[in-house]
Amino acid sequence: MDITKIALLGLIGAIFAVLLKDNSPVFALMISVITTLVVFIFVMPKLYEITELFDAVSENVNTEYISVLIKSVAVAYGAMFSSQLCRDFGQNAIGDKVELGGKIIIMGLAVPVITGLIKSVLNIL
Amino acid sequence: MKKIILILVFIFLFSKNTYADNELSSFDVLAIDEVSDNETGITFSSVFYSVIKGDGKAVIKEITDSVKNILFKEIEDTDGYVKTIIIISLLCGILNTITLDLKDKSVSEIVFYVSQILILTIAVTAFKESISVLKSAIDSVLSIMTAAIPFMVSVVASTGKGMQGAVLSFTTTILSVITDGIIIPMITVTTLIKIVNLISHKDMLSKMSALFKDITSYIIKGGGYVFIFMMSLERLGGATVSRFVGSTVKSVVSMIPVVGDVVSGSAEIAANTAGTVAAGSGIVLVIILVSISFMPVIKIGIITAVYKILAAVVEPVCDKNTVEIIDTIGEGCKLIMACLFMTVFMFIVSVLVMLGGLNG
Numbered sequence: 416m417d418i419t420k421i422a423l424l425g426l427i428g429a430i431f432a433v434l435l436k437d438n439s440p441v442f443a444l445m446i447s448v449i450t451t452l453v454v455f456i457f458v459m460p461k462l463y464e465i466t467e468l469f470d471a472v473s474e475n476v477n478t479e480y481i482s483v484l485i486k487s488v489a490v491a492y493g494a495m496f497s498s499q500l501c502r503d504f505g506q507n508a509i510g511d512k513v514e515l516g517g518k519i520i521i522m523g524l525a526v527p528v529i530t531g532l533i534k535s536v537l538n539i540l
Numbered sequence: 541m542k543k544i545i546l547i548l549v550f551i552f553l554f555s556k557n558t559y560a561d562n563e564l565s566s567f568d569v570l571a572i573d574e575v576s577d578n579e580t581g582i583t584f585s586s587v588f589y590s591v592i593k594g595d596g597k598a599v600i601k602e603i604t605d606s607v608k609n610i611l612f613k614e615i616e617d618t619d620g621y622v623k624t625i626i627i628i629s630l631l632c633g634i635l636n637t638i639t640l641d642l643k644d645k646s647v648s649e650i651v652f653y654v655s656q657i658l659i660l661t662i663a664v665t666a667f668k669e670s671i672s673v674l675k676s677a678i679d680s681v682l683s684i685m686t687a688a689i690p691f692m693v694s695v696v697a698s699t700g701k702g703m704q705g706a707v708l709s710f711t712t713t714i715l716s717v718i719t720d721g722i723i724i725p726m727i728t729v730t731t732l733i734k735i736v737n738l739i740s741h742k743d744m745l746s747k748m749s750a751l752f753k754d755i756t757s758y759i760i761k762g763g764g765y766v767f768i769f770m771m772s773l774e775r776l777g778g779a780t781v782s783r784f785v786g787s788t789v790k791s792v793v794s795m796i797p798v799v800g801d802v803v804s805g806s807a808e809i810a811a812n813t814a815g816t817v818a819a820g821s822g823i824v825l826v827i828i829l830v831s832i833s834f835m836p837v838i839k840i841g842i843i844t845a846v847y848k849i850l851a852a853v854v855e856p857v858c859d860k861n862t863v864e865i866i867d868t869i870g871e872g873c874k875l876i877m878a879c880l881f882m883t884v885f886m887f888i889v890s891v892l893v894m895l896g897g898l899n900g
Contacts, residue, residue, distance in 0.1 A: 451877060469631060480658050483660060484654070484655055487650075487654045489648045491648060491650070491651045495647055498853070517647055517651050521651060522650065525657060532657055532660055532661040534663060536664060538668060539667070539668050539671060
């Protein structure tokens with residue numbers, strides 16, 4: 416099962432990182448980052464399957480809305496993942512900036528939707 | 541004997557056979573025929589002749605066909621919005637559940653906010669559609685009324701009951717002014733304020749939206765009371781005025797030497813024939829109004845029920861705000877339905893009261 420593989424990978428990565436932490440902290444950090452990346456790459460096809468499912472469900476719906484929604488979630492996950500990595504490196508300030516970037520990009524994605532809402536409200540009045 | 545012969549000669553010279561269905565040709569029914577055909581697919585004169593001849597099957601067939609066409613067409617038109625809202629609500633629910641688990645709450649809140657705006661956009665578009673249904677339904681009713689008024693007034697006036705026609709005309713004008721100018725904008729503003737209030741987590745505009753809703757409800761109820769007052773006034777004074785006008789016509793006709801009595805009798809017969817025309821056309825008008833107006837009422841009723849059911853269905857999956865947005869659209873549709881029902885009901889009752897006045 417996929418979760419067994421992910422769990423094993425995580426555990427092995429964590430054990431190696433702890434073992435190397437005292438003698439070679441740089442390698443320990445590298446191992447934790449690589450483990451995180453491998454887990455992320457491993458689950459990517461699953462994410463693709465989920466987006467395909469959303470596309471199939473939303474056949475009858477305006478795809479613009481769905482794409483905004485999915486992109487926002489993807490950006491949120493990307494921003495969170497990167498900021499956590501930066502924090503793992505001890506770079507909290509950079510992590511915060513990555514988060515801020517993520518928020519701005521999400522708001523940018525929402526601009527056409529917000530404009531559409533304002534136009535709809537003005538059209539009714 | 542001489543007198544009897546003289547009367548018989550006058551009867552043969554001045555008498556004329558009149559039939560209710562022939563009488564219709566003496567009134568201008570082109571406008572009402574055109575409007576009713578455009579709005580409902582029912583032709584006023586053909587239903588009129590069927591009603592006068594007592595051909596119930598033809599009337600029922602014509603109405604059933606029209607109802608089928610209107611109902612299926614309008615339900616098909618709004619089907620897309622309901623589908624979109626269901627799917628987006630479910631997806632938002634799922635995605636929000638996923639994103640709320642993110643460690644970084646501020647990022648997840650922004651995603652949540654975006655999904656709320658998406659739902660709002662679709663909800664506002666769906667509501668706009670409901671408002672346009674209301675507007676087109678009220679326009680249909682008003683155009684039928686406007687086309688019917690000159691015809692009904694001329695028919696009613698020919699029976700010597702001028703006051704009823706005047707009341708009918710006045711009611712229509714008042715209805716159009718109140719509905720178009722006050723009630724529709726009020727319903728729109730009330731629902732929009734309530735929807736916009738849901739964007740923020742703080743309850744900022746709820747009191748204002750409640751105030752607007754109360755005002756709209758009072759205006760709709762007030763319109764009903766004014767209408768009842770108008771009808772009572774017409775029942776109290778209108779009959780006397782109409783009787784006065786009717787008896788004056790008969791008295792003037794009676795004053796014509798020798799043939800006065802005979803012609804006076806003919807005037808009464810003509811008035812009775814016109815009464816049959818008025819009753820027949822009133823029934824047809826009511827049938828047409830019911831078929832064109834109650835379809836949107838039923839349709840908006842279905843939409844209201846769909847939104848209410850939808851809010852209940854998505855409640856376990858979605859957050860409180862999404863459910864509230866869908867529920868608010870349902871509430872807006874309920875107000876629209878009340879307004880439309882009131883307008884149609886008032887006009888139909890005024891036509892019925894007028895017909896009652898003719899028989900009384």
